[in-house]
Amino acid sequence: MFNPSRYRIIAVGKIRKSWIQTALNLYIKRLPGLLITEIKDSNINKEAQAIRSSLKQDELLIALSEEGESLTSIAFSNRLQKLGSQRIAFIIGGPDGLSPDIKSLAHYCFSISPMTFPHEIARFLLLEQIYRATTIANRGPYHRE
Structure with missing residues (x-):
């Protein structure tokens, strides 16, 4: 069974569009305990330094990157x-993506899509x-094959 409190998202940049924040809030309610840490966007090196300093020692790093592995929802x-039960920190870069050293720290990288999306x-x-x-793992009705 999944426990959202073992997940954390470290994201570069703030949410500026209210409609995206509304959508995010819906999923945050559905995933109690999941934390989001926002990193100020600046340049890729300063962002990397802020990401490194925000990582906790017991977290496994998973980076989102357009070069990462594409996975189905089930995979x-x-x-x-x-x-x-490993604690996981998902990392989302800013407009310039993630620095190579952050990607090299990652346990693995995956791609949400071959397309590029704004960080929000x-x-x-x-x-x-x-x-x-979570719903797939818990055999909930949300996911349909």
């Missing part, structure tokens, strides 16, 4: 299930997929 759920929408898509992965 994503299975991947998270295999990590067991990437955050929404990640939350939705974490929720979907």
